[in-house]
Amino acid sequence: MTSGSPAPTTKPGCGICAIIDRIKAGSFRDFIAELNSCYVILGDQQLYRGYCVLLAKIHATELYLMPADSSRLLFDEMRLVADAIAAVVKPWKMNYECLGNSEPHVHWHLLPRYETDEMRRGPIWLRPESERKVILDENDRRALIGSIRIQLAARFHDARIPPG
Numbered sequence: 001m002t003s004g005s006p007a008p009t010t011k012p013g014c015g016i017c018a019i020i021d022r023i024k025a026g027s028f029r030d031f032i033a034e035l036n037s038c039y040v041i042l043g044d045q046q047l048y049r050g051y052c053v054l055l056a057k058i059h060a061t062e063l064y065l066m067p068a069d070s071s072r073l074l075f076d077e078m079r080l081v082a083d084a085i086a087a088v089v090k091p092w093k094m095n096y097e098c099l100g101n102s103e104p105h106v107h108w109h110l111l112p113r114y115e116t117d118e119m120r121r122g123p124i125w126l127r128p129e130s131e132r133k134v135i136l137d138e139n140d141r142r143a144l145i146g147s148i149r150i151q152l153a154a155r156f157h158d159a160r161i162p163p164g
């Protein structure tokens with residue numbers, strides 16, 4: 001790398017960096033918005049309607065290995081994304097999880113939880129994945145993404161939020 005060139009933001013072999021590359025190429029269908037610190041995507045387990053994942057733009061394997069300012073910005077943006085999701089789906093409770101055991105690139109799961117869920121007192125991961133992985137029908141998926149984008153646009157004035 002020549003001096004003065006920007007640091008690479010994606011790392012070969014990282015599954016989350018691969019998703020970020022697809023977002024940048026315009027080929028990731030569940031992309032919702034690009035914020036200053038992260039990308040917001042719709043999660044693939046819509047049993048928890050409104051479930052989104054925030055992917056840090058910086059490839060870091062741990063929060064404490066991120067530059068402090070970057071991790072604070074990510075936290076501030078996560079808080080507002082949670083507020084935006086809640087405005088759409090009105091959850092009983094919002095769960096925030098930063099795990100990274102499967103994909104060690106900092107990302108936050110924002111999981112709306114509902115009173116109708118008999119397993120609501122525990123983390124979602126106790127439920128079999130086959131039950132969690134609810135795929136919305138296309139019209140519903142687009143409508144949900146559209147509603148979240150409207151709420152994000154009201155909170156992030158400098159974000160890249162595609163129309164619709």
Ligand SMILES: [Zn+2]
Nearest residue numbers: 014017059105
């Ligand atoms: Zn990565």
